[in-house]
Amino acid sequence: MPTRLGNLLRAAERKPLEKYGLDAILCWSRLWMLLPDAVKKDLQESRADLNNAARVWLWSLLFCGWTFVGGNAYLG
Helix, strand or coil: CCCHHHHHHHHHHHHHHHHHCCCHHHHHHHHHHHCCHHHHHHHHHHHHHHHHHHHHHHHHHHHHHHHHHHHHHHHC
């Protein structure tokens, strides 16, 4: 994967396959139904935090690019 986060997520997907022979992507929807509500809530909060971090990173990257392009337009 191109990023460290991608490598971590891919490793987490492959671990159940190597250890138990289960494909996490295929089994996740069935496993989700068996999880306690507290665990579901924690996972949803973690996913929301990950989404927010990705959104902030993307907006900061776009802002830096806009600043660079916009600043050069005024310089001539």
